[in-house]
Amino acid sequence: MAELLEVDSVNAQDEITSFDAWDSLTSLSIIALVDDEYSVTISAQDILNAKTVEGLYQLIQSKK
Amino acid sequence: MNFTFSDKKISGILTILPGNEVTFEDEMGNYNFSEAKSLKLKVAMGFNKKRIVKEGVTGSDLCLHGLNYLLNNNHLSKDEIDALILVTQSADYIMPPTSNVIQGALGLKHDMICLDINQGCAGYLVGLLQAFMLLDQQAISKVVLLNADVLSPKVSKRDRNSNPLIGDAASITIIERSSTPTTISCSLKMNGQGAFALQIPAGGAKLPNSAETAVLEEDASGNYRSKDHLVMKGDEVFNFVQTEVPPLIEDVFALAKVSKDEIDYFMFHQPNRFMLQKLADKIGVSRDKMPSNIVENFGNSSGVTIPLAITFNLGSEIEKRNFKLCLSGFGVGLTWAAMVTDVGPLGFCKQIDY
Numbered sequence: 001m002a003e004l005l006e007v008d009s010v011n012a013q014d015e016i017t018s019f020d021a022w023d024s025l026t027s028l029s030i031i032a033l034v035d036d037e038y039s040v041t042i043s044a045q046d047i048l049n050a051k052t053v054e055g056l057y058q059l060i061q062s063k064k
Numbered sequence: 065m066n067f068t069f070s071d072k073k074i075s076g077i078l079t080i081l082p083g084n085e086v087t088f089e090d091e092m093g094n095y096n097f098s099e100a101k102s103l104k105l106k107v108a109m110g111f112n113k114k115r116i117v118k119e120g121v122t123g124s125d126l127c128l129h130g131l132n133y134l135l136n137n138n139h140l141s142k143d144e145i146d147a148l149i150l151v152t153q154s155a156d157y158i159m160p161p162t163s164n165v166i167q168g169a170l171g172l173k174h175d176m177i178c179l180d181i182n183q184g185c186a187g188y189l190v191g192l193l194q195a196f197m198l199l200d201q202q203a204i205s206k207v208v209l210l211n212a213d214v215l216s217p218k219v220s221k222r223d224r225n226s227n228p229l230i231g232d233a234a235s236i237t238i239i240e241r242s243s244t245p246t247t248i249s250c251s252l253k254m255n256g257q258g259a260f261a262l263q264i265p266a267g268g269a270k271l272p273n274s275a276e277t278a279v280l281e282e283d284a285s286g287n288y289r290s291k292d293h294l295v296m297k298g299d300e301v302f303n304f305v306q307t308e309v310p311p312l313i314e315d316v317f318a319l320a321k322v323s324k325d326e327i328d329y330f331m332f333h334q335p336n337r338f339m340l341q342k343l344a345d346k347i348g349v350s351r352d353k354m355p356s357n358i359v360e361n362f363g364n365s366s367g368v369t370i371p372l373a374i375t376f377n378l379g380s381e382i383e384k385r386n387f388k389l390c391l392s393g394f395g396v397g398l399t400w401a402a403m404v405t406d407v408g409p410l411g412f413c414k415q416i417d418y
Contacts, residue, residue: 023097023285024225025101035342036342043300
């Protein structure tokens with residue numbers, strides 16, 4: 001996640017859309033990463049709804 | 065749904081590209097994003113150069129240019145064309161069918177059938193299916209399949225989602241009966257519940273073009289487009305392709321009784337390099353067996369990317385010998401299709417500029 005958001009590390013409470021690197025490409029890259037790593041399908045809206053890194057983690061766990 | 069055909073073949077492919085080339089950097093200033101972000105997009109998606117028509121040029125112009133080239137170089141004669149299929153989403157007119165217009169412009173015989181088909185990314189395979197079905201008729205010995213997509217005028221120049229990738233092109237494929245036995249296998253599925261994942265909202269009967277439909281509006285990502293413009297839900301399309309295409313490839317392999325290793329090349333529709341390489345990884349195909357160099361050189365020309373991948377990557381090679389190809393197109397409709405077929409040696413496999 002840190003690599004996609006172009007920072008050294010991310011915290012659980014960080015808001016995903018608050019990073020400078022955030023744009024629709026980051027969104028698509030997260031969708032692809034989640035599909036690759038967890039075989040879970042999420043939408044761009046799911047990421048916005050999840051808000052934080054922690055929220056995204058919870059979403060993936062709930063869809064596993 | 066599965067289809068099989070016997071004793072038919074593709075005998076020639078020509079692609080026609082607009083001579084006008086535009087680079088990603090030429091248009092980067094139109095987007096509401098920092099240069100750094102746009103350059104990152106360029107690298108990830110494989111954007112570089114694309115071919116788009118000059119104002120006023122339509123799909124039929126590209127098709128007629130190509131047909132005249134084939135007629136003048138004795139690759140085709142007028143009398144032998146029993147069917148003319150045009151697959152396009154950018155028809156010249158709402159009525160009449162553009163295939164009839166092309167027939168008239170060339171002065172072809174009246175004893176033939178012209179068909180327009182509205183399909184996009186999977187349009188090459190839908191067109192081939194229609195051609196093979198027509199060849200089951202005694203009266204039909206040779207089918208000319210035209211694929212033409214000129215969508216650049218339908219994309220907002222300020223839409224970073226779509227404008228960098230859209231290219232224009234046309235292709236002409238000759239399909240005929242084969243004197244040696246052949247088997248062609250095809251699997252196809254459609255899902256109209258996803259019909260609006262890729263669309264041009266205005267311009268048809270439901271929402272005619274008007275001053276209101278031409279108003280540019282900003283979306284949540286900072287792109288500007290109007291209802292007259294093409295709009296794509298990128299995440300939905302990505303998930304659709306990653307979920308639906310790999311099992312379809314398994315289906316067509318089972319139908320054709322071939323294994324992945326027997327396929328020489330996977331010539332797939334090329335939406336962008338990112339999506340295609342993710343798809344190759346998911347199917348378990350090495351990236352060198354699935355060329356992904358069309359968008360960076362010419363742009364995504366919808367249904368034409370498959371024949372363009374063949375002419376660009378195999379060109380004169382496939383004029384000399386046979387290749388076992390797996391073709392696949394997926395997108396607007398939603399429609400997704402895959403085909404296993406031997407192709408070559410072809411009478412011609414070329415690309416020309418308009």
